[in-house]
Amino acid sequence: MTENAAAQLDKVASAYADIVLDNLSRPYPYASHHVETSLEDRPSPKELHPAFYTSFDWHSCVHMTWLGVSLLEHGLDEGRDAALRAVLAANLTAENLAAEGAYLLANPSWERPYGWAWLVRLTAAAAASEDPQIRGWGASLDPLADIVASLVAGWTAKAEFPVRHGLHTNAAFGLGLMLDAFHALGRDEAVATCEKAALGWFQNDAGWPGEWEMSGQDFLSAGLSEADLMARVLDADAFAAWFAGFLPGLSSDARILATATVTDESDGYLAHLNGLNLTRAGQIIRIRKTLSAAEGTAGVVAVLDAALLPLLAAGMDSVITEEFMSSHWLASFAWDALASAQ
Numbered sequence: 410m411t412e413n414a415a416a417q418l419d420k421v422a423s424a425y426a427d428i429v430l431d432n433l434s435r436p437y438p439y440a441s442h443h444v445e446t447s448l449e450d451r452p453s454p455k456e457l458h459p460a461f462y463t464s465f466d467w468h469s470c471v472h473m474t475w476l477g478v479s480l481l482e483h484g485l486d487e488g489r490d491a492a493l494r495a496v497l498a499a500n501l502t503a504e505n506l507a508a509e510g511a512y513l514l515a516n517p518s519w520e521r522p523y524g525w526a527w528l529v530r531l532t533a534a535a536a537a538s539e540d541p542q543i544r545g546w547g548a549s550l551d552p553l554a555d556i557v558a559s560l561v562a563g564w565t566a567k568a569e570f571p572v573r574h575g576l577h578t579n580a581a582f583g584l585g586l587m588l589d590a591f592h593a594l595g596r597d598e599a600v601a602t603c604e605k606a607a608l609g610w611f612q613n614d615a616g617w618p619g620e621w622e623m624s625g626q627d628f629l630s631a632g633l634s635e636a637d638l639m640a641r642v643l644d645a646d647a648f649a650a651w652f653a654g655f656l657p658g659l660s661s662d663a664r665i666l667a668t669a670t671v672t673d674e675s676d677g678y679l680a681h682l683n684g685l686n687l688t689r690a691g692q693i694i695r696i697r698k699t700l701s702a703a704e705g706t707a708g709v710v711a712v713l714d715a716a717l718l719p720l721l722a723a724g725m726d727s728v729i730t731e732e733f734m735s736s737h738w739l740a741s742f743a744w745d746a747l748a749s750a751q
Contacts, residue, residue: 414750417725421747422480424729425740426489429477432464432737433496440466442519457512460505465737468524468577472741474500475531478546479744482538494542501535501546510553517560522583525557529590537593554590558599561587565606573635575627575685580610582629582688585638607642611635615654619665628684628742632656632665633692640699649703652696659712666693666716668723677734684742687724691746693717721746 439454439462454462461470477493485493513519520528532554535547571580584603591599617632636655640648656665666689669682697713700706724746728739 526586628681645702683727
């Protein structure tokens with residue numbers, strides 16, 4: 410799988426760079442999700458979010474920006490490299506990012522936790538680069554990671570229960586991305602906050618109703634998102650025991666592992682199911698890595714392996730499309746799944 414994933418990344422890199430360039434140059438349509446406080450409080454997306462005002466909405470622009478940084482790190486031809494650097498440099502200025510940080514502070518529950526997670530992941534990707542320009546963007550993004558860390562601490566301290574569904578506010582998915590990113594950034598206090606929330610919310614879960622998934626507009630498996638998070642928090646043996654109780658008797662025909670079909674790609678909510686195939690694939694890849702390091706897990710690993718390739722193939726087939734309701738976000742999740750398989 411590792412060699413195949415690397416080859417697939419090479420194969421799709423140029424096409425995905427074109428998708429990112431299209432997204433970052435397309436200001437409308439845009440869903441701002443801004444709560445207006447008066448008749449006069451109607452700023453344009455660019456006024457609200459000078460760094461992330463394209464790609465249909467803020468969080469999609471953030472993860473398309475993450476994908477752009479990832480593609481530059483992977484390597485592109487000279488023309489695409491130059492074009493992508495130009496648009497990212499124009500957006501990721503210290504001034505623009507300071508405005509984004511101020512908006513987050515003024516609206517502490519906004520984009521929680523999905524947008525927060527992609528923002529910290531973008532920061533970690535840029536900060537880890539050996540490329541001076543990309544690392545410079547990371548330095549400008551770094552204060553936003555501190556802002557998100559403070560928001561996560563406030564949220565997890567007061568939220569008695571997690572959000573368990575297959576959309577953006579899913580608590581487990583956001584915590585998982587943030588946990589990895591905060592680790593990479595060396596934010597030990599933020600890591601501890603995420604781990605404490607994960608254990609407090611999910612450690613005692615058992616008997617997840619996997620046959621109830623999915624809802625008709627999910628792009629996340631709530632159950633696999635939770636397992637993906639716990640695979641990051643527990644050691645291999647502890648996770649294997651937890652997983653056995655969480656999804657007991659998991660079989661290859663389980664609905665939680667099924668490949669979804671989209672009947673109308675122009676419907677943004679129905680198109681979420683294309684993303685569900687990709688996120689399920691990425692989560693299975695990461696979960697099976699942890700399970701494979703534990704004793705007595707060959708059977709469940711085989712079940713996961715049987716589900717993986719159909720999910721990944723269906724998801725990959727949906728990425729290249731003229732339909733903006735899919736093209737503004739799917740490439741990020743395809744790249745994430747393939748990169749997880751390396």
